Amino acid sequence: MTDLPVARVLVDSPLPQLDQLFDYRIPERLAHAALRGVRVRVPLRSGGRIAQGWIVELAERSEYRGELSEVDDVVSEVPALMPEVWRLARAAADRAAGNASDILRIAIPPRYVRAEKAWRSAESDPGPLPETPAPIDGYAPGRVQQGIAAGERMSLAADARPVRLDSGAWVGGWARTVAQAAAHALAHDRSTVVAVPDYRDQEQLESALAESVDPRRVVRTDARQTGPARYRAFLDATADAARVVIGNRSTVYAPAARLGLIVVVDDGDGLHSEPLAPGVHSRDAALIRQEQSEAALLFVAHSRSVEVQRLVELGWVHDVPLRRGGRPRVVLTEQQAAPESGGARIPSAAWREAQAAVAEGPVLVQVARPGHTPMLVCDRCREPARCSTCSGALVVPRAGGAAACVLCGTAATAWRCGVCDGTKLRAAVVGATRTAEELGRAFPRSRVVVSDGDRPLLRVRAEPQLVVATRGAEPIADGGYRAVLLLDGERMLLRESLRVAEDCLRWWSNAAALAAPGSPVFLVGVGGALGTALATWRQAAWAAEELETRRTLRFPPAVRMASVVSAHDRLAAALERTGAIDGVDVLGPTPIEEGLERAIVRFGYGAGAEVAQRLKGEAIRAATERRRPVAGRRPGRPPVVRVRMDDPDLP
Template identity: 40%
Template sequence: MSRENGREPGEQGEQLALIRETVRETKAERAKPRTWRGAALAPRLPVARVLVDKGPVHLDKLWDYAVPAAMDAEAQPGVRVRVRFGAGTGKVREGRREGGGLLDGYLVERIPESDYRGPLAALAQVVSPEPVLSEPLLALCRAVADRYAGSLADVLQLALPPRNAKAEAARFPVPPPPPAAPAPASWSRYPAGPAFLEALARGDAPRAVWTALPGPHWPAELATAVAATLASGRGALVVMPDGRSAARVEAALTELIGSGRHTLLVAESGPEERYRRWLAIRRGAVRAVVGTRAAMYAPVADLGLVAIWDDGNGSHSEIHAPHPHARDVLLLRAVHEKAACLVGDVGRTVEATQLVENGWARSLAADREVVRRVAPLVRTVDETEEARDEAARAARLPSLAWQTARQALARGPVLVQVPRRGYVPRLACGRCREPARCRHCAGPLEAQSQGSALCCGWCGQAAPDWACPECGGTRLRAQIVGARRTAEELGRAFPGVPVRTSGRDHILETVPDLPALVVSTPGAEPLAEGAGYAAALLLDGWALLGRPDLRAGEEALRRWLGAAALVRGQAEGGTVVVIAEPTLRPVQALVRWDPVGHAVRELAERAELGFPPVSRMASVAGRAEDVAGLLAAAELPADAEVLGPVPVPVPDPGRPRRPGDPPPGEEWERVLVRVRPGRGGALAAALKAAQAARLVKREGQPLRVRVDPLDLG
């Protein structure tokens, strides 16, 4: 192109001059400080992407807000904020407007500009400059929400404790240096135990399913695994089913490595103290955490080990939406953060067995010779023999159980496990066996103590003049005998022997190593000081095995093993008597002390039938038309199999309403959707998208969607 005096000739020169002028004007415009309603915005990254703390799945998105210049320093990713949420305020990235009001939220990231072309509302407030939502925690919560077809906001409500300003002002000491690698100690009883500890101390990420030996050593063994991880300079997280077991592991850890390197994270600590301990974890003041279910989200820095104890315990399943299970959350953390994983129990769940069968983890168990040496002797009594036994009429104890208890009381305390609490929680007509119910609310009548008047277990009204509406009979018989009635009967059968009870209303922590009968419900068994219980009696096995549930046998064996593990070994005279049908598989597994074999056979049977964990399932419950509409709208995987619908039982009138019950006056149906392994994510995504579409269109009534439900009944 030719030039004249440095100018472009003709029309092309005019176009280039116009372009240059436009560029200069654009740069000048960008140089001006941006404002919102007259207030200057942050000069750099003026747009904040906010997750609003609102649970419905159709709002499970990031929303764009402007960052005022005055909040620029504090409005950093991870902090808590408050935002205006409604028409004319914050817009979702697709440009939709929803809801209204001032809501809490979390600032996820800062970006240069929004793809929404309208005006953005500004952040209303930075609640605290503490960055509570880190990138690893956000990624974990997103993975949990996706797995369970829930919203990210719901998961964050479970993961992040409520703020406490006083706790945020606390200062935390510098953490002590890592401890030395511990000695294997009782881990040497397991062939692969010392190698597992060495791998943790080296900084490796071994994965193991640990079947612990009965006895008092497992808290110290868990503490040793944590200490080995700390020795590598990494953090550790242990999730326990309840505060009592967490306190035992925490005490063992303190004895092993001292204080200052770990903390206990349980609800009993109170909101302020719990948040203070959580902040100590987030700021790196402690590197090891022992806690209950909510601790599975603890923001441990440089996580090297996640461990869970008694993963079959129902306490590990979250009662709030989206109902995640602690075991699955910890497995996700192990994968995302490349940490070691330890799933431990004196028994073995089918889910843990699947981890071994598919090669994800290795089995960590003792040899059979060691098991036989430390486990108690287990004997069985058939329930039909109990009915014919004259001695059983005095205290519901067959002759074998009575003799075992009498001999053991000469050496120490005897544990008696009863499946039901209370006195006589279930009564029936003595003539026609019709259940005795309250005439006011149809609730079950029960006796609170010997000689007391009958009262309703639901509404509490007395029924002194009860008569059977079917046959007119006035005599009653016990359908189920509770722990208090059992304690009363045992007191008469063993005069002069102290009888203690432990249950939901009052749980004993320990009992002295003295002759006594300790009557307990499952999970509330106190520890016996010294060598342990001299014997244990496991009563009413039919009440556990007869539950109409896929996991009835597995759950019965888990509860029996938990009680029997507190008894002295066979070499020290420890004996366990279980009153149940001897030929049943869970009873035989207890006699042989073979929880692994029982779990392997259970897994094989479920594989043949296509039941979890071999398959992935989701439960959808609600009104029949709503369930059908959701399934029709959901883009389910091609291989999805729909089972049902079946009616959801209507709760009896007067009974307190429980989560998942149909609303009063409504009839619900439930379907199960089953897919093969590897398709669970697609199933959850399809159900979540269909739920979101229904909420946006305001179609029908709410549905209850649960992925991987524990109870398929």
């Protein structure tokens, strides 16, 4: 036991065995700087290494009976790890069978000394709080405001129409709704954290917030910012003033004084899924943080995700329908066997509407893929065309270009089909660039622009033009589009994924919401329940039916799934320990690469904590296992157990 001040430190390391608090003695020279939440350097007993970490707690004495090592140095005297962020990171990591330090690496940006010094020397003036925020439009009077004040969890159907702000800028109706909700929380001196899919949504939200919130109260964290700018914004969020923090998926971990509202916009978007370990979805992190902070939580989307639908049916999230607002006029068309000449795969009815609409303003054409011809097949047997050198897919990368391999770049000269010996190629998928070329010939007097991942557009003016955009890259148009054509629906549905129908409904709904009130939206080639859900604008009802189907099949989110990857013997031991839990069943294992196999563990939500704990225990056991080297042989690869809870890549 020691009577000296003790720092309990989380070491910044991906090793699972180090995911715990270690006690260090604070030397007198650092007593003034070693505060809770600061970055420190601490020694590790193995090899005399120095590692960085965070002081999570301070204590008068340690329960460790041996001699404590000293904190080596304090990296920064600014507490960057707030207590509420630590609680969130710890709980989210435990749920995902991961390390808290991995989450903190996502939540807290790297330190920049100059930015920190400038922030410490600057005088902070966050500006006044809103006095009388505008009512939140479109819902039952006072319903959303009362829910925010009561710390309620709500699912809001977004207003499906573009709106004009007082500044003259046009934004989606959802952006104004979120801005009004944030203003109500801020008026009570409570902070708001908003997570949106990408920077284009941030642009709209920031414009909407400017109507009712002082810009000094808005903190934007954006991956497009420079490192110093992002770190400075993070430090602003750690201050005691109530603010509105907006950003991408990592924003759910942002510090916020007196948090009163958490908003997740379009949670079904794949950009909300964190690719870095331990892979916690922003929706799950937001739910944990809401429960810890008792702040209100809003899920805002045009098309409700199946995960949120499950929470609504459980009564954990309350459904708040849209009582007053725009609803697109969606028209379902049957795919024509012979499209109108020059119509670029557009059926006759949609073709005529597009001709009339483009004379008045912008027309949006949504396509499945970027590029010119992103997929070629054999003209005789329709087998996908493969490179004779590396078996990569053959594509036409640009207009006027020749077919070549997407992997090695080898030109497809003297190509021959390996199935039927055919020698001719044909396009199986037409990309945005080729669609723009076809429309340019069909509409010779109209301007045609392309918006995709390589050439993203944020907005277009209210002038006659055809806007060809890949799914998710549609710019907002001033006044809304005069017509929207949703092409390649059948091709989008061909993707092999459990979520393909849900994703398509969301892509189409978001594009349809960009149409001007009363303007037609044509969904080409898709009917059935999915097309009907879009045409009637009843996405929540479709989500309920989809959830019931997944319950029958025991697919997520009716149950949870975890993927476990390891060598055969190690994997068998892990599955034996987790399989003993009630309600757990195992699919597999199947080989995935040399020496490694993958199994899928399926379990109910009630067993989640125990499954995560046991799988993490197996990962720690594998990481700490020591094997004797065999004389004359090189040491083999150390055993590994990779765990991904709620793996989004599972089919």
